[in-house]
Amino acid sequence: MEVVCNLLRTVIHATPDDLLPVVYLFSCCIAPPHEGLEFGIGESTVLEVVADAYGIALDRIKEWNKKDLQIQCAEQTLLAALGQAAMYNEEDSKLPPEVQSPLEEVSHLIEISEKCVIARISSSDSFLQGWSTMLAIKVGHGEAADIVKQAYSVFPDFDKIVSALLTDGVWLLPKTCKFTLGVPVHPMLAKPINCVSDALTKFKGIEITCEYKYDGERAQIHYLENGLVEIYSRKSERITGKFPDVVAAVSRLKKIIVSSFVLDCELVAYDRAMHKILILQELSTRARKDVGTSDIEVNVCIFAFDLLYLNGQTLLQENLIIRREHLYASFEEESEFLQFATSITSNDAEEIQKLFDKAVGARQSIDIMQKKPNLMSGSKTVFEVKASDLTCSSEYPAAIGLVNPDKLLTFIVGGGDFTFSIKGSLRGARLVAVAKMYKAQEQRKESNKQSNMTNEDKDGDEDADKGDHRLSR
DNA sequence: CGTGTCTGCCC
DNA sequence: ATTCTGC
DNA sequence: GCAGAATGGGCAGACACG
Numbered sequence: 202m203e204v205v206c207n208l209l210r211t212v213i214h215a216t217p218d219d220l221l222p223v224v225y226l227f228s229c230c231i232a233p234p235h236e237g238l239e240f241g242i243g244e245s246t247v248l249e250v251v252a253d254a255y256g257i258a259l260d261r262i263k264e265w266n267k268k269d270l271q272i273q274c275a276e277q278t279l280l281a282a283l284g285q286a287a288m289y290n291e292e293d294s295k296l297p298p299e300v301q302s303p304l305e306e307v308s309h310l311i312e313i314s315e316k317c318v319i320a321r322i323s324s325s326d327s328f329l330q331g332w333s334t335m336l337a338i339k340v341g342h343g344e345a346a347d348i349v350k351q352a353y354s355v356f357p358d359f360d361k362i363v364s365a366l367l368t369d370g371v372w373l374l375p376k377t378c379k380f381t382l383g384v385p386v387h388p389m390l391a392k393p394i395n396c397v398s399d400a401l402t403k404f405k406g407i408e409i410t411c412e413y414k415y416d417g418e419r420a421q422i423h424y425l426e427n428g429l430v431e432i433y434s435r436k437s438e439r440i441t442g443k444f445p446d447v448v449a450a451v452s453r454l455k456k457i458i459v460s461s462f463v464l465d466c467e468l469v470a471y472d473r474a475m476h477k478i479l480i481l482q483e484l485s486t487r488a489r490k491d492v493g494t495s496d497i498e499v500n501v502c503i504f505a506f507d508l509l510y511l512n513g514q515t516l517l518q519e520n521l522i523i524r525r526e527h528l529y530a531s532f533e534e535e536s537e538f539l540q541f542a543t544s545i546t547s548n549d550a551e552e553i554q555k556l557f558d559k560a561v562g563a564r565q566s567i568d569i570m571q572k573k574p575n576l577m578s579g580s581k582t583v584f585e586v587k588a589s590d591l592t593c594s595s596e597y598p599a600a601i602g603l604v605n606p607d608k609l610l611t612f613i614v615g616g617g618d619f620t621f622s623i624k625g626s627l628r629g630a631r632l633v634a635v636a637k638m639y640k641a642q643e644q645r646k647e648s649n650k651q652s653n654m655t656n657e658d659k660d661g662d663e664d665a666d667k668g669d670h671r672l673s674r
Numbered sequence: 675c676g677t678g679t680c681t682g683c684c685c
Numbered sequence: 686a687t688t689c690t691g692c
Numbered sequence: 693g694c695a696g697a698a699t700g701g702g703c704a705g706a707c708a709c710g
Contacts, residue, residue: 488704
């Protein structure tokens with residue numbers, strides 16, 4: 202942290218023009234996520250560089266890496282960077298005169314090196330920590346760090362943030378970098394929790410709201426005043442080109458009074474002939490670039506669950522219940538094209554249980570997908586809980602107002618489909634939470650059964666034992 | 675022009 | 686996406 | 693409790709190679 206702060210200070214002081222690139226490098230990216238620019242440097246390249254720098258055959262490195270001498274990401278990049286630095290010092294200690302700054306020096310290094318590597322020193326979050334802490338130190342105020350983080354979560358664009366910080370300072374950041382239609386905000390993510398009763402305990406006495414968590418692709422749809430539509434993924438990638446049908450659907454199904462919006466939803470593969478939801482696998486086979494409406498083979502249904510912006514006004518400061526009301530008022534539902542996520546708001550355990558059971562029951566209408574062992578590996582995660590109180594720190598920051606004064610919470614019950622093959626092994630896992638819930642119940646039943654008949658079952662049916670406890674195998 | 679490799683992103 | 690670990 | 697790092701399956705797209 203200190204090192205990062207010092208580095209940033211030094212850069213600001215010595216070579217301010219390098220600040221933006223440095224910021225991007227520290228964030229493991231080279232542009233805002235929605236602009237779709239990538240490094241294109243992965244493990245294989247890094248290993249090549251390591252092999253090159255240390256004079257070891259690439260095959261051997263790869264062999265080692267597969268077996269006992271696993272070099273992890275951080276070590277790989279470090280090794281590569283050190284190796285390159287060593288080579289650089291030996292062979293090219295002199296810099297051409299036109300090199301003015303450390304960043305240019307790095308560029309030069311990359312140019313003279315056959316393979317280049319960008320050491321991933323830290324993740325974007327760490328960077329934000331360092332950057333905001335540095336600011337906090339600079340202005341002698343802890344609030345500064347949070348301001349920067351908040352700004353980034355609603356406006357993830359370092360170009361603007363860095364220049365705004367340099368020109369107008371941190372205190373004006375909420376004004377200079379605020380939510381903008383067309384720029385994706387950081388999505389609200391679900392958090393796992395152990396079981397229904399845990400959730401009820403946690404939110405004791407508080408009215409909670411529960412909804413299905415559909416298994417598809419998260420999408421944040423921006424509809425601009427001029428009718429332009431942009432769709433962003435969970436990681437804020439621009440995926441508009443993959444879903445021309447979704448663009449058409451939201452344009453058609455928004456109500457006439459709606460001139461702009463940001464819709465948070467799950468895009469789920471849907472078979473309109475069979476009237477059923479398809480597994481995620483189907484969705485992922487869709488082409489991703491420049492898809493034409495006539496090219497589409499896998500249709501999708503939009504399951505809408507939140508509205509973040511409406512008719513020129515942000516709704517980020519409203520609580521979820523209000524946002525939902527706006528959502529319901531702003532779109533026409535059309536079965537198999539755009540539906541609102543099934544939800545209830547209640548503090549009654551039985552009612553919640555009912556919704557949960559319904560979600561479990563929904564598996565009947567859903568297709569089978571291929572085994573996903575990792576989903577069944579014995580975790581006790583049952584529900585996904587998404588609560589503004591719990592999650593404001595990692596989702597929408599508290600400061601932009603998602604902590605609800607009236608304590609209304611989003612409580613996402615995992616719902617949806619998984620299914621059993623005829624033989625009885627778990628074949629699909631559409632909604633992880635439900636599958637796991639079911640699994641946990643099975644296990645509980647099984648262990649009860651076993652403890653009840655420990656004595657008779659002396660010869661130990663090992664197959665049944667393993668099969669029942671680890672559906673993944 | 676197919677095939678295999680690599681990368682990044684979806685979950 | 687899940688899981689583990691260290692703070 | 694939270695953040696970070698490591699982990700898995702599967703896919704399209706970009707690219708190099710023969």
